Structures are given as structure tokens and as C-alpha cells.
Amino acid sequence: xxxxxxxxxxxxxxxxxxxxxxxxxxxxxxxxxxxxxxxxxxxxxxxxxxxxxxxxxxxxxxxxxxxxxxxxxxxxxxxxxxxxxxxxxxxx
Numbered sequence: 597x598x599x600x601x602x603x604x605x606x607x608x609x610x611x612x613x614x615x616x617x618x619x620x621x622x623x624x625x626x627x628x629x630x631x632x633x634x635x636x637x638x639x640x641x642x643x644x645x646x647x648x649x650x651x652x653x654x655x656x657x658x659x660x661x662x663x664x665x666x667x668x669x670x671x672x673x674x675x676x677x678x679x680x681x682x683x684x685x686x687x688x
Contacts (some may be wrong), residue, residue: 619656619665623672626652630676643683650676 600607600654626649633645657666 613671615663615664619669620661620662622652622656623665623669626630626650626672626676630672630679634681638684639686643680646676646683650680 602608602609629645629649630651633642633649634643636642650673652668653676657669657673660666
């Protein structure tokens, strides 16, 4: 898609739609990991799952910084970070 002309509004719309679908797919993956982590009792496994979730979200944020979905992604990253802090304190 990057090689197609940017001046064509139809191409831009298709690109935006593709990026949106990719971001949502990755957010769903991260959400599954997050929920699995919340239901995991073992702290090391919980931390591993939360780190994986965070890394997925971070990769999306870095790859598509101009997307209008990035504020949502960053909000999810903040939630994962809070949960990670609880685990590290021994509260999670």
C-alpha cells in the first residue's frame, strides 16, 4: 500500500482501513493476553503475559503513530503498566 499514490483518496481510505484492522487485531491479541494474565495466579507467568501484551501494543503504537486509534492503544498500555506494577509489588 505504501507504494500506491497518496494523492488518490480511495487508496488513502483503503490504507486507513487496513491499518485500522491491523491495529484492532493486535489490540485483541493484547487484550486476550491481559485477561489471561489477570486470571493467572503465578506471578512470573502473569508478568510474562503482561509484558507480551505491552510489547504488542507498543509495537502497534510505534508502527502507526499517526492512527486515530493510537490514544486507545496508549490507554491500554497504561492499564497494562499499572497491572505490571501491582505484580511487581506482589499485589497482583
